[in-house]
Amino acid sequence: MSETPILAAEDVTKHFHARDGVGRHVTVRAVENITLRLHRGRIAALVGESGSGKTTLARLLAQFYPVTSGEIRLRGEPVTGPDKRFAGEVQLVFQDPFASLNSLRRVEHNLRRALRLHAHPAADEDVRELLGKVNLTPEAEFARKLPHELSGGQRQRVAIARALAVRPSVLLGDEPISMLDVSIRLDVLNLLARLRDEEGLALLYITHDIASARYLSDDIFVMYAGQMIEGGPAESVIQRPKHPYTRLLIDSSPDPERAAGSSAFTVGEKLGEPPSLVDPPPGCRFHPRCPFAKDECRTEVPPRVEFPDGGWTTCWLHATRPEDTPTP
Amino acid sequence: MRQGRWRFLTRRVGFYLATAWSAITLNFLIPRLMPGDPASVIVRQLQRQSGESVSPETVAAIQKLFGDPRAGLLQQYGDYLVSIARLDFGLSVSRFPTPVGELLGAGLPWTLLLVGTTTVIAFLLGTGLGIAAGWKPGGRLDGFLSPMSTFLSALPYFWVALIALYVFGLVLGWFPLGGGFDPDLYGGPGFLGSVLEYLVMPAATIVFSAFGGWLLGMRNMMVTAVSEDYVLLGRAKGLSSGRVMFRYAARNALLPSVTGFAMAIGGVLGGALLTEIVFSYPGIGYLLYDAVSKRDYPLMQGVFLLTTLTVLLANFVADSVYVMIDPRTREAGR
Amino acid sequence: MILDVKGLNVDYISAKGTVRAVNDVSFQLRRGEILGVAGESGCGKSTLIMAITRLLRPPAALTGGQVWLHPRDGEPVDIAARTDRELRRIRWNKIAVVLQSAMDALNPVARLSAQFADVLKAHGYRDVERRTAELLEMVGISPDRARSYPHEMSGGMRQRAMIALALACDPELVVMDEPTTAVDVVMQRQILSQILQLRDRLGFSVVFVTHDLSLLVELAERIAVMYAGRIVEIGEAAAIYADPKHPYTKGLRDSFPPLRAPVTKLSGIPGSPPALRDLPPGCAFEPRCARRFDACAQRRPELLPVGGGLAACHLHDRERTHV
Amino acid sequence: GGTQGTGTGSTGGAADSISLRVNNATTYSRNFNIYSPSTDIAPQISLIYEPLVRRNVFKGGALEPWLAESWEWSDGDKTVTLKLRTDVKFSDGTPMTSKDVAFTLNIPLKYPELNTGGQTYVSAEATGDHTVVVKWKKPAQLDFYRFALGVTGFAPRIVPEHIWKDKDLKTWTNPDPIGTGVGRLTAFTPQQFTLETRADYWGGPFPMKTIKIVATGSDDQTKARLLKGDIDFATISWPNAEQEYMARNPKTNVYKTFHTGGEESLLFNMDKAPFDDVNVRRALAMSLDRSSLLKLAPTGQEPANACGLEPAVYADFMAPGCEPQALDAEGAKKALADGGWTVQDGQLAKAGRTYPLGVKVVQEYANWMAYGKGMQDQWKTNLGLDVKVTAVPEENYDPQLNDGDFDMALYWTGGSNGLYSVFTDQLDPETYVPSGKDAQYQNQGRWKDESTAPLLDKLRTSVGDPEAQKETGHQLQKIVLDQVPYSPMFTADWFVEMNQTRWVGWPEAGSTQHVPHSGIGPDIVLTLKGLKPAGA
Amino acid sequence: MKVRVGIGIIAFFAVVAVIGPWLNDLMGIGPWKIDYDAISRPPGGGHLLGTTSQGTDVLAQVIAGTRNSMVVGAVAGVIGIVLAVVVGVTAGFFGGRIDALLSFLTNMFLVLPVLPLTLIVAGYVQDTGPITIALIIGLFGWAPGARTLRAQTLSLRGRDFVMAMRMLGETKTRLIFVEVLPHLAGWISAMFLHLVLGAVLAEAGLAFLGISSADTVSWGTIIDQARQVALLNGMWWWFVPPGLCIALLGTATGLVNFGIDEVMNPRLRTADIKAMRKALA
Numbered sequence A: 001m002s003e004t005p006i007l008a009a010e011d012v013t014k015h016f017h018a019r020d021g022v023g024r025h026v027t028v029r030a031v032e033n034i035t036l037r038l039h040r041g042r043i044a045a046l047v048g049e050s051g052s053g054k055t056t057l058a059r060l061l062a063q064f065y066p067v068t069s070g071e072i073r074l075r076g077e078p079v080t081g082p083d084k085r086f087a088g089e090v091q092l093v094f095q096d097p098f099a100s101l102n103s104l105r106r107v108e109h110n111l112r113r114a115l116r117l118h119a120h121p122a123a124d125e126d127v128r129e130l131l132g133k134v135n136l137t138p139e140a141e142f143a144r145k146l147p148h149e150l151s152g153g154q155r156q157r158v159a160i161a162r163a164l165a166v167r168p169s170v171l172l173g174d175e176p177i178s179m180l181d182v183s184i185r186l187d188v189l190n191l192l193a194r195l196r197d198e199e200g201l202a203l204l205y206i207t208h209d210i211a212s213a214r215y216l217s218d219d220i221f222v223m224y225a226g227q228m229i230e231g232g233p234a235e236s237v238i239q240r241p242k243h244p245y246t247r248l249l250i251d252s253s254p255d256p257e258r259a260a261g262s263s264a265f266t267v268g269e270k271l272g273e274p275p276s277l278v279d280p281p282p283g284c285r286f287h288p289r290c291p292f293a294k295d296e297c298r299t300e301v302p303p304r305v306e307f308p309d310g311g312w313t314t315c316w317l318h319a320t321r322p323e324d325t326p327t328p
Numbered sequence B: 001m002r003q004g005r006w007r008f009l010t011r012r013v014g015f016y017l018a019t020a021w022s023a024i025t026l027n028f029l030i031p032r033l034m035p036g037d038p039a040s041v042i043v044r045q046l047q048r049q050s051g052e053s054v055s056p057e058t059v060a061a062i063q064k065l066f067g068d069p070r071a072g073l074l075q076q077y078g079d080y081l082v083s084i085a086r087l088d089f090g091l092s093v094s095r096f097p098t099p100v101g102e103l104l105g106a107g108l109p110w111t112l113l114l115v116g117t118t119t120v121i122a123f124l125l126g127t128g129l130g131i132a133a134g135w136k137p138g139g140r141l142d143g144f145l146s147p148m149s150t151f152l153s154a155l156p157y158f159w160v161a162l163i164a165l166y167v168f169g170l171v172l173g174w175f176p177l178g179g180g181f182d183p184d185l186y187g188g189p190g191f192l193g194s195v196l197e198y199l200v201m202p203a204a205t206i207v208f209s210a211f212g213g214w215l216l217g218m219r220n221m222m223v224t225a226v227s228e229d230y231v232l233l234g235r236a237k238g239l240s241s242g243r244v245m246f247r248y249a250a251r252n253a254l255l256p257s258v259t260g261f262a263m264a265i266g267g268v269l270g271g272a273l274l275t276e277i278v279f280s281y282p283g284i285g286y287l288l289y290d291a292v293s294k295r296d297y298p299l300m301q302g303v304f305l306l307t308t309l310t311v312l313l314a315n316f317v318a319d320s321v322y323v324m325i326d327p328r329t330r331e332a333g334r
Numbered sequence C: 001m002i003l004d005v006k007g008l009n010v011d012y013i014s015a016k017g018t019v020r021a022v023n024d025v026s027f028q029l030r031r032g033e034i035l036g037v038a039g040e041s042g043c044g045k046s047t048l049i050m051a052i053t054r055l056l057r058p059p060a061a062l063t064g065g066q067v068w069l070h071p072r073d074g075e076p077v078d079i080a081a082r083t084d085r086e087l088r089r090i091r092w093n094k095i096a097v098v099l100q101s102a103m104d105a106l107n108p109v110a111r112l113s114a115q116f117a118d119v120l121k122a123h124g125y126r127d128v129e130r131r132t133a134e135l136l137e138m139v140g141i142s143p144d145r146a147r148s149y150p151h152e153m154s155g156g157m158r159q160r161a162m163i164a165l166a167l168a169c170d171p172e173l174v175v176m177d178e179p180t181t182a183v184d185v186v187m188q189r190q191i192l193s194q195i196l197q198l199r200d201r202l203g204f205s206v207v208f209v210t211h212d213l214s215l216l217v218e219l220a221e222r223i224a225v226m227y228a229g230r231i232v233e234i235g236e237a238a239a240i241y242a243d244p245k246h247p248y249t250k251g252l253r254d255s256f257p258p259l260r261a262p263v264t265k266l267s268g269i270p271g272s273p274p275a276l277r278d279l280p281p282g283c284a285f286e287p288r289c290a291r292r293f294d295a296c297a298q299r300r301p302e303l304l305p306v307g308g309g310l311a312a313c314h315l316h317d318r319e320r321t322h323v
Numbered sequence D: 001g002g003t004q005g006t007g008t009g010s011t012g013g014a015a016d017s018i019s020l021r022v023n024n025a026t027t028y029s030r031n032f033n034i035y036s037p038s039t040d041i042a043p044q045i046s047l048i049y050e051p052l053v054r055r056n057v058f059k060g061g062a063l064e065p066w067l068a069e070s071w072e073w074s075d076g077d078k079t080v081t082l083k084l085r086t087d088v089k090f091s092d093g094t095p096m097t098s099k100d101v102a103f104t105l106n107i108p109l110k111y112p113e114l115n116t117g118g119q120t121y122v123s124a125e126a127t128g129d130h131t132v133v134v135k136w137k138k139p140a141q142l143d144f145y146r147f148a149l150g151v152t153g154f155a156p157r158i159v160p161e162h163i164w165k166d167k168d169l170k171t172w173t174n175p176d177p178i179g180t181g182v183g184r185l186t187a188f189t190p191q192q193f194t195l196e197t198r199a200d201y202w203g204g205p206f207p208m209k210t211i212k213i214v215a216t217g218s219d220d221q222t223k224a225r226l227l228k229g230d231i232d233f234a235t236i237s238w239p240n241a242e243q244e245y246m247a248r249n250p251k252t253n254v255y256k257t258f259h260t261g262g263e264e265s266l267l268f269n270m271d272k273a274p275f276d277d278v279n280v281r282r283a284l285a286m287s288l289d290r291s292s293l294l295k296l297a298p299t300g301q302e303p304a305n306a307c308g309l310e311p312a313v314y315a316d317f318m319a320p321g322c323e324p325q326a327l328d329a330e331g332a333k334k335a336l337a338d339g340g341w342t343v344q345d346g347q348l349a350k351a352g353r354t355y356p357l358g359v360k361v362v363q364e365y366a367n368w369m370a371y372g373k374g375m376q377d378q379w380k381t382n383l384g385l386d387v388k389v390t391a392v393p394e395e396n397y398d399p400q401l402n403d404g405d406f407d408m409a410l411y412w413t414g415g416s417n418g419l420y421s422v423f424t425d426q427l428d429p430e431t432y433v434p435s436g437k438d439a440q441y442q443n444q445g446r447w448k449d450e451s452t453a454p455l456l457d458k459l460r461t462s463v464g465d466p467e468a469q470k471e472t473g474h475q476l477q478k479i480v481l482d483q484v485p486y487s488p489m490f491t492a493d494w495f496v497e498m499n500q501t502r503w504v505g506w507p508e509a510g511s512t513q514h515v516p517h518s519g520i521g522p523d524i525v526l527t528l529k530g531l532k533p534a535g536a
Numbered sequence E: 001m002k003v004r005v006g007i008g009i010i011a012f013f014a015v016v017a018v019i020g021p022w023l024n025d026l027m028g029i030g031p032w033k034i035d036y037d038a039i040s041r042p043p044g045g046g047h048l049l050g051t052t053s054q055g056t057d058v059l060a061q062v063i064a065g066t067r068n069s070m071v072v073g074a075v076a077g078v079i080g081i082v083l084a085v086v087v088g089v090t091a092g093f094f095g096g097r098i099d100a101l102l103s104f105l106t107n108m109f110l111v112l113p114v115l116p117l118t119l120i121v122a123g124y125v126q127d128t129g130p131i132t133i134a135l136i137i138g139l140f141g142w143a144p145g146a147r148t149l150r151a152q153t154l155s156l157r158g159r160d161f162v163m164a165m166r167m168l169g170e171t172k173t174r175l176i177f178v179e180v181l182p183h184l185a186g187w188i189s190a191m192f193l194h195l196v197l198g199a200v201l202a203e204a205g206l207a208f209l210g211i212s213s214a215d216t217v218s219w220g221t222i223i224d225q226a227r228q229v230a231l232l233n234g235m236w237w238w239f240v241p242p243g244l245c246i247a248l249l250g251t252a253t254g255l256v257n258f259g260i261d262e263v264m265n266p267r268l269r270t271a272d273i274k275a276m277r278k279a280l281a
Ligand SMILES: Nc1ncnc2c1ncn2[C@@H]1O[C@H](COP(=O)(O)OP(=O)(O)OP(=O)(O)O)[C@@H](O)[C@H]1O
Pocket: A016, A017, A018, A028, A029, A030, A048, A049, A050, A051, A052, A053, A054, A055, A056, A057, A277
């Protein structure tokens, strides 16, 4: 873990300027003071509710837009803009495989362009090799296909192959399977896992689906309202969530084991909605929804607390007695 | 909410002002870049009318009277802006020395009447039929109305107007041939009746060739709307199909049409040019045609300015109306 | 019993040819029961829902079967055989629907209150405002939001408003087509618990469609699994999860990584669903099935009782003959 | 369905009213400022304001009394003393005196830019109650014609001083006109205005009570209205009027043409090769069949005399051999050969150069358009030449001709203003300006032959001497005939449509002493006065 | 089906436009050839569609007119569409100041009353031949198209597939030409047809207003000439054909656009009610 991360967001913040319902200029604090490091051969999962800033963070890492503050580093070097060298190292896989391929272009067009742009040989066999890497066989046949002739899973694999064509060292996946049918999601997940293992890629896996995060990733990071509130090795986060929000996420996820056969579905309290990012709550941003909220939660930003199992969180519940987990 | 709309509208006002200025400038330049000057036009007409040539002294006098339209452009531009600000459009050349404002004032009501009513009727008719056609896409009504309106909207409307004039005006004699009213009844008790009578044919030809466009537009919007989930839900709610058709489908499909309608109203002044000419209708369109053919710069400018400003105004109204009727336009105009 | 669907067929008809999107579907729904319908995309779940509510639009047409609704008071009605006009009285009163995306299903240009009002009025409710407030409160929305337009509310709120709207006329059956797909897990959990709670309180039955089998296991009493337009297995939720009889069901179940159990490598179902236009002559799942054998490609398996439920798979032919 | 007779201007049976169309305005403005040269203002012809003298077109343009009873020249033709009628009253009852006349005549002196009549006198004074003296710097018999010009507003027409004196004539629109004419404005709408005839008109009572002047817009509209019987009297050129108008109702519909004494000619731009060669001009003129051309738009015009004078007006002055140019394809080819010209690929060629040819016509004139097309066709057939026809919008026509921006063009020549005017318009070398310079409506063909100048001088100075006029006239006609500075094509005519349903007694060509033209000066007064209600 | 009929009609006119002169020669007629013996002759005999009052053959004129009308349509269409694409796509793709400027220009042209402006400007140009007319019409007609294309480009620019190619380091030019433009093909072709028809109609309108060239014959000039004489004489054979040609061309473009609309907006694709009735019967 001490080796230099391949791609890192160091204390980045992103504010958007927009207009609110009344036409006023407002600042959307989409991402605030986040540090995230991606290492070779490791998969980091990023989970969180809708609107918590996951996509924004991924796009910051991909240099879609500049950071408001902080720094994106590639192999320890600060990056200044999306140049070709950067594109050759970092690639993004989009959520919607139906939208991320040009419906008018054949599979090979996508791959060949990617190869050419980065001065790699782009002969037929190079294209076929890429398709082979993502298990699209027979390769020659797939190379000639148009997107609408492919299933969602196949398309997502083409998109991944396209990203791989530049021979990146980092792959950023923004919910790469959420649009896919359940039956083929695993296929794509397994592919990503294989790429990590075989190519040594560093991967960021963004998802709503905590179970799949656990299945795929080495580390899990949890975002809430633009902030990172917990992180650590996958198992430790899932089995021993430290932040009440992480716990809420896990408890909300469908889990057939938990209740199989019965519909003894305990109705949660009014869980409220995520806060506005224009005018976030002071202190811990989760406090309005937190059943354990204390006074300091409402006023002061909680400190970061590290745990022996490699995990960490920012929560007042642990600030004083870091060694044991609260049992509400 | 309300405040947001205002903000949006005030931002638009900036655009309109800039456009108005550009139009005014363009308006100033165009006639001056045209060849031929009013004096020679007038001489030409005198000559034609009398069938004999006009003396050089006369020509000199006329040229002196109207001046050289290309002299001292900058000075003229300044004067022009000042007089526009004072709503003074100068004296018409072809009707010297009648003020342009007076002519515009005389023509405006007629055009508004003719094109205003026809635009409204064509809109209502087209939209109504469009709703009906789009409600059951591919159905019998749709299968008949859509191709028909495609054909109708492709007819050159002055051509239709000429045929109408010939058939209904001359051969059958049902309607008067031209003009806006019966001058013998002017101001008298039968005047309004005669205005209507004179309106029928030009109005009918405009409606005839214009409603198809509305129909097609509305039909397409309607077809799209009908496949929306909220229309499905309307049906699922057990509401009467009329209610679903109007409150759910048409109400949504209508939004773009309303903007289109307001813009069409704005195009009213320029839109009836050909019809007004065919039917010698005493409106703005004819005035412009006259002005162009007689190189009546001040009149041309007046008409063009009036037309442009109405379009701008209508666009502004369209914007405002849209903001008012579509609750979703918090952040419109992007 | 509230709903009895018998041999339902729905075709998509075009000049190019006809595809059968719902094929000989039969099932029954008990009063107060939640029936989950699961299946991959395109297997005909939405089409089925539209058929039992008679909301099909061209080019879809109901080409066979019956949909008997047994209202608490009054005669059973075959929804499939009634005219639109006749159905108007039943709609929303007896059957209400919740669609996948509330954003699309709520009329964007009408206030929430108006959308409640028109259905309430259409079905003879008097105190429209009070009822609206009551309904909104039921799903945890403050009644003063009634004057909002749909776009002014968050996704979760809209979806809950949708559910409140569905319950407006105290229906006996609520049909839900993926009501939580567009919201995230936390909101999904909230909505599901609300549905359960309200069902317990009001006693309506639910047909709940989703492609997320793991969700149904927690929510539904019984689950029907669809594949290529047919129900391939139907049974008690727990049984289906614990011991799926159809390889497809099993494949679906195994597509969900566990949340707590030890992680093992999973593989989903290979291949993709067949095109409805040219289905294989035998079992539609045969090309993707790991346990296929000769018969599978030749004969289409019937939906027959296996264990506590029904399954359409030749694997069980032998068991049955043994019995 | 039948005609319901609701049309504009229909007089509903009783023949106490007449409707006339004067010009192609869609709408009139209530603007009776007679100093406005504009055409879309309310036209008053001489029904409201009248001139001092009238010109008799059919007598070679001889001047006849109108408001002036008589006039006498003195001071070597530099002074004229006008004696006014004593029985003239303005329509507000005020008698017209010499003061009014002097006031009127001084307006162009005071405002040179309102000198739309092109007057050249230097002073005008009232010397008695009914006498006015007008003075020129040079002998002015010819200039005096301008007191009688037929066109709207251009002759000095007498206005009442008591109304006009304090007005700014450059902005005043004179909405309530008071004049000496027979009509008093009683109703004004933009589409039509009504004049009531005065009982106290000096010219005696009129057969009709009201005169309606109708704005009809285009020629098309005018024709339609004539056909419908809405209008009693109009003057537009109507090709095919025989079938389209007369034949529809032979009893009542009458279309006539009256020669103006001028002609429509083919101008050549003689500043430019190949038109500087008389052979080319002659060839082009000879290869046209004028009577065939007229079939393409039978307006009633006739082929014009080849030498620039028309017998309808100038019978006494005609030179021999002046009959219309007949088609002579062989002669034309020979003329080309004489000049050393050949035709190559449809173009005139000489010494290795080719010359594309073009002819301009006014777009709005349907007959000219047809003639243009016909000429193109005939040049092609007879000489193998491709000539491009360009239709120029009316408003651009004169500037282009004045600038010499043309090869050939149809244009008016001659007229009824006397011999001098006939020839000086196009043949005065003193008015020559090169192409590209403004010819100011004179000599647009760029005629440079100095031998013409002394002849024109002679013509001008011998106005009172018919013999000298005749002889010089012959010489000039010969120039036109031989040199073809322009080629007369068709007679220029007044085209008149008359409806006899309500009014009869319209003038006949040949016997009338005034043109029945709705737009010309006192002639209209004479025409209307001579009418009788039909059936009376 | 509809589309095929539409394309058929358009193709027919296009072919006539191309081979028109040859066709006329073949039939031994010419638009300017004057038959002094057959003036104002109704259809029949040597003149299939009769003759004009000037002895020219109506059919020959209509055939010759097809070429000029189509040329005006095509040239104006090309100019209009090129401007629309350049302005709209540039504005939409680059955004920012360029967009602000171009949008302003577009909006301005949108609100300027086009017909009056065209009339004024056309009056300025002398001897307005088909190309000039086409130029004017094209120059004033691009704005609505540009607006639509801008909106479309704006949405395309943000689409994932464009983003993905940009992530790869694709150049802007290639992004525009290879990724974005092909997706606008439907819009562009529909717009082009619309512009063509608009131009043909506008040309006829201008001819009616007297803005045309005497040396060219187009459907518009035929109507203009005919109305002066033909209407009063009931010479329908002269007046009707050119108008019908325009209407036919318009209907054809309408039909094709119907089809294009349906391709671009799948929700417009209507169910085949006939097939359904048959299947359900
Ligand atoms: N370009 C933008 N302008 C203004 N606000 C933005 C912009 N992009 C994102 N936001 C806001 O930033 C916040 C975070 O958005 P983001 O898309 O990163 O969330 P997310 O976690 O990816 O959500 P989801 O799970 O729904 O994809 C949201 O409130 C969003 O509205």
